[in-house]
């Protein structure tokens with residue numbers, strides 16, 4: 157029998173035997189060889205691969221379904237609503253313009269370039285009337301064209317696509333486009349502990365037998381040693397491969413299992429495979445995050461007696477016990493007083509941020525050789541307790557701090573013991589050491605589950621750490637937070653995080669150690685498994701949101717200004733200074749450049765000092781409206797002055813005047829684009845009123861200063877004026 161090798165799933169071929177665990181996804185069809193407690197979401201087993209790739213049932217099915225790629229992000233949906241609203245405004249204005257111009261024309265209130273009346277009732281030529289009517293309709297259409305911000309969808313797509321690409325470089329793979337922007341408004345991050353905040357590289361560092369701590373050289377009575385050996389060897393999903401003598405044995409399994417087996421093999425010198433060979437497993441109850449324990453019912457080949465072994469969350473195993481072993485093999489009664497002492501031992505181990513796992517055993521004498529497939533849960537004998545160290549990832553504390561600084565609350569939801577969770581939370585800076593368990597900052601899953609909905613809503617904001625949580629508790633937490641109006645991001649790696657990841661507004665999974673189910677349920681995969689990358693994603697999210705806001709401000713200024721100018725000019729003089737072709741040109745060139753410039757802007761540190769946007773803040777903030785209207789007003793004033801007084805001021809004819817207007821308009825947009833790039837940055841800091849005033853002044857001065865370059869440039873380029881005319 158060969159050993160177990162870890163493959164990339166791309167390398168699986170027909171004929172391989174694959175070991176299956178909860179949450180695994182294998183891109184192959186196969187035959188089930190053997191396994192235990194195989195249910196859809198539970199158990200483990202082995203499978204012989206019979207087909208791979210496109211010839212699997214899954215592959216065939218997927219090839220018949222094409223993925224729906226044009227999903228709409230919430231922001232895009234909001235933008236579409238905005239665009240259609242603007243469209244309606246434009247249409248209304250266009251109809252007003254149409255009616256007014258028609259009335260003006262047919263009542264003989266319009267004059268041609270030579271100052272002649274255009275309409276003399278029945279004496280006018282039909283072709284002239286047609287020409288004029290077509291002209292009026294064209295003007296109305298222009299108004300509609302002007303109103304609709306064509307560049308918006310382009311800008312949003314460019315921004316999202318570009319940041320998606322950049323995020324990939326920052327070790328975040330975006331699976332769902334909308335996740336980038338949603339992350340920008342996140343107010344809470346719920347993170348699991350093991351594998352996200354910690355490395356998930358466990359190692360047994362403490363071992364207690366009875367109430368006694370066992371050092372590596374302490375002698376253990378052989379009966380207990382053998383029971384422990386059975387408990388470790390049979391009650392596990394891990395494997396040991398020591399086919400090569402003298403080489404460090406290769407151990408597979410979940411990090412917890414690996415740690416326990418490697419402790420048993422390396423520290424206690426146990427022979428796992430031999431024990432497996434001489435025992436028969438009758439029934440297995442596999443580990444899952446809800447029960448937090450695993451058990452086997454087994455029999456030694458030579459014996460009649462059946463043994464039950466449990467291993468799992470220490471305080472839960474302790475609750476099942478009524479006796480305990482001491483080091484010399486003696487069995488003692490576990491009364492209430494003793495239980496309290498054991499609980500204290502567990503707590504002190506957990507307070508050192510160790511994960512505590514206990515072993516318990518019971519010998520069941522076989523009745524009429526008919527073994528029941530049920531594992532006993534009471535009257536167990538407590539065998540021992542191990543403490544597993546799982547170091548924190550470097551940089552987590554800083555990352556948590558940056559989140560807090562950005563106004564994003566970080567909560568830890570873990571399956572681990574309350575004291576372990578608390579110790580790690582303090583180490584990561586999620587919890588203040590002063591925040592005591594009594595004030596509700598740390599709760600247990602059961603507690604949370606049993607609150608009434610009102611109680612839960614009242615307490616949830618105060619909760620920083622939830623320990624001993626089941627997958628359902630994680631989900632419940634996310635649901636409650638969402639109900640409270642938070643935008644919730646969830647990070648996780650395990651199958652137990654999958655429901656919460658799916659429910660969250662943004663689910664982030666770990667790419668290296670995360671299970672397939674977790675990745676499948678998430679929107680973003682963190683490729684380097686590092687919590688620090690979550691902060692990078694947050695930063696990118698905010699950047700995307702900010703850039704889109706900037707672009708909307710820029711784009712709407714163009715539209716409002718053009719709309720007002722054309723409307724006023726059309727209604728008052730019957731002529732439209734900015735034509736449809738010119739405006740489309742502006743849209744095309746300026747929007748593309750603008751979108752590129754704004755979309756490719758890098759996230760700044762400043763982004764991470766603002767409070768989060770949340771769910772309720774409007775897309776166009778009051779500040780944006782103010783900037784937008786101020787800019788538009790300025791442009792409208794300048795351009796209307798040119799429209800009505802331009803000919804007199806510059807001493808030019810109608811055509812050149814229109815070109816002047818167009819050029820000024822374009823230049824205004826160019827400068828405004830810089831405004832959007834630079835000013836919004838400053839103006840968006842709306843927290844302090846003092847600053848606002850200063851910035852208002854800044855904006856005013858900038859706007860005033862712009863008159864000069866605009867005037868100069870227009871005067872200096874008469875040639876380009878002519879050229880533009882021909883467009």
Ligand SMILES: Nc1ncnc2c1ncn2[C@@H]1O[C@H](COP(=O)(O)OP(=O)(O)OP(=O)(O)O)[C@@H](O)[C@H]1O
Nearest residue numbers: 348349350412443445448467468469570571572650
């Ligand atoms: N293989 C195992 N056998 C028995 N008990 C285990 C095993 N692995 C973990 N446990 C117990 O279950 C608890 C962990 O439960 P769970 O799987 O819900 O959390 P996790 O995913 O490891 O942690 P987190 O939620 O922080 O990521 C541990 O505290 C430990 O006591």
Ligand SMILES: [Ca+2]
Nearest residue numbers: 348350351650
């Ligand atoms: Ca986990």
